[in-house]
Amino acid sequence: MPSASTTAPGRMPVVVWVLAAAAFLMGTTEFVIAGLLPDMAGDLDVSTSRTGLMITIFAIGMIIGGPAMALATLRLPQRMTVILSLAVFAAGHVVEAASSSFTVILVARFVTALATGAFYAVGFVLATAAAGPERSTRAVGMIMGGLTLSNVIGVPIGSFAGQLIGWRGPFWALAVLAALAAAVIGRFLPAAEQGARVSIRAEIRALRNTRLWLALTAAVMIMGGVLAAYTYISPLLTDRAGIPADAVPLVLVAYGFGAVAGTAIGGRIGDRHPMATTITGAAATALALLLLMPLSTSAAPTVILVALMAMTGFTLNPIVTSLAVRFAGDAPTLTAALTTSAYETGVAAGSALAGVALGSSLGLTGPALVGAVFAALTLLPLIALAVRGTRADSRIVAQQASTDREHELVPQNGRAQR
Missing domain, CATH: 1.20.1250.20 (MFS general substrate transporter like domains)
Known part of the structure; x- marks a missing residue:
């Protein structure tokens, strides 16, 4: 099985590229709501301003949930944490795409934000470890580049797709792509020793x-x-x-x-x-x-x-x-x-x-x-x-x-x- 860190000199390990792609998906889901608000409000029979709570609840979930999920998953292997966070992310989008209840969708958005926070907490650590100390900032830059690129490509494409096939379409697509990313990370990030684990107290x-x-x-x-x-x-x-x-x-x-x-x-x-x-x-x-x-x-x-x-x-x-x-x-x-x-x-x-x-x-x-x-x-x-x-x-x-x-x-x- 290919290693996450074994790569040609000067090149980033495959797992860093996959983590960056996953960050692209998570950045897209955070901001694509802005382009879908009118359609979502009409379909769910709520006001546009109230529909905007989907953006607010996601931000709150990231601010509060990120550190909480980091501690909650500290005893899990990092590989498992990343895969589980992407799986929960995918499941949350399935609920959002299939539900007609605004309250249920809000709850799913919050859970999705928790999964996103857990992903970033471990994803940055995995990327820097795979890249090595001399390329750690570049590895972080690639993940953040995936997040940033979502505003240039992901959000416009998601908004355009929502206009063509309905606002639920982009959520189904994000669910499928997140599940695919989890599978690829499971393939290229083998379950290997990661050294001594630091306790919650040490964190x-x-x-x-x-x-x-x-x-x-x-x-x-x-x-x-x-x-x-x-x-x-x-x-x-x-x-x-x-x-x-x-x-x-x-x-x-x-x-x-x-x-x-x-x-x-x-x-x-x-x-x-x-x-x-x-x-x-x-x-x-x-x-x-x-x-x-x-x-x-x-x-x-x-x-x-x-x-x-x-x-x-x-x-x-x-x-x-x-x-x-x-x-x-x-x-x-x-x-x-x-x-x-x-x-x-x-x-x-x-x-x-x-x-x-x-x-x-x-x-x-x-x-x-x-x-x-x-x-x-x-x-x-x-x-x-x-x-x-x-x-x-x-x-x-x-x-x-x-x-x-x-x-x-x-x-x-x-x-x-x-």
């Missing part, structure tokens, strides 16, 4: 690392900055920049490609120059958002700044995620889940404050100002990380957890198994 003890919280804070702030402006970008484009409504999707595609490019850039150079890349990216994002306020009266500079904002902002994501996993030492699973929660928290906080700013005297430029403030504040934890250093990891968790392991590891055939 929680890893949270004492202040550098970890600096990385998580940076994740919250940069995502809050970008999504503050992006959430209300449509009225800015049409009412201020004078872009026709039917051309707005093209601008959003430019944003998506900028996000994909930024994720790729961060994944490529983040291992070599993590702090220089992140600090430059945060400063450039803040500048792009500030310039968006006076220059958004014209179409061309607005489109350029929107794409630039996405590219510079998303450059940070694979780097701060990789740093957070690194700072957790031998207890990275809970940390990976908290990183996902941090991004979702940034989305919620940025979009909420941007909505308040939009209704204030700032008007259409309010969200951009909120985003600029968030992006500028990202510099504070990043500079603190640069001062403290990112490479000299003392692996405190490994030292402190040694006693826990002696009591919790069960020898099998003379070796510790996970």
Whole structure:
């Protein structure tokens, strides 16, 4: 059976590509609802605003459920956790596609979000382990690239398919593809020894690392900055920049490609120059958002700044995620889940404050100002990380957890198994 980590020099293991494809599916399901809201509302006989709760409940499930599921599945082999999370993800979509009850669909969305949180918690760890320390940020970048690419390809295709065959069609397709991804991961990620497993106590003890919280804070702030402006970008484009409504999707595609490019850039150079890349990216994002306020009266500079904002902002994501996993030492699973929660928290906080700013005297430029403030504040934890250093990891968790392991590891055939 092929190994998940055995691959030609310079190439990523197959399992990393499959994990990235699964992330693409999960990103699609989170955001495709926006394009299907009218059809879903009519079919389920609920208001459009109430149907939007499907997006809210998914975010809540990710914020709360990610860390909870990381701890709940800690005693399971990582391979089994990934396969089970994809299986639950697929089952949740079957329920959503087959049900006519809005309440049942909401519950299924929440369960699907829990499975998604569990997937990310373990998926990032598996990807970095399979790729090795010298390519860990690139591996994280590939998974986040799959998530980002879902906004460019998955969401538009899902919305278009929903218009042609009904909103249930994309949910059936996501269910089938998730089941296929689970089967492929089972094929290319054999059940092998993964070394000593860290206890739940050690996972929680890893949270004492202040550098970890600096990385998580940076994740919250940069995502809050970008999504503050992006959430209300449509009225800015049409009412201020004078872009026709039917051309707005093209601008959003430019944003998506900028996000994909930024994720790729961060994944490529983040291992070599993590702090220089992140600090430059945060400063450039803040500048792009500030310039968006006076220059958004014209179409061309607005489109350029929107794409630039996405590219510079998303450059940070694979780097701060990789740093957070690194700072957790031998207890990275809970940390990976908290990183996902941090991004979702940034989305919620940025979009909420941007909505308040939009209704204030700032008007259409309010969200951009909120985003600029968030992006500028990202510099504070990043500079603190640069001062403290990112490479000299003392692996405190490994030292402190040694006693826990002696009591919790069960020898099998003379070796510790996970």
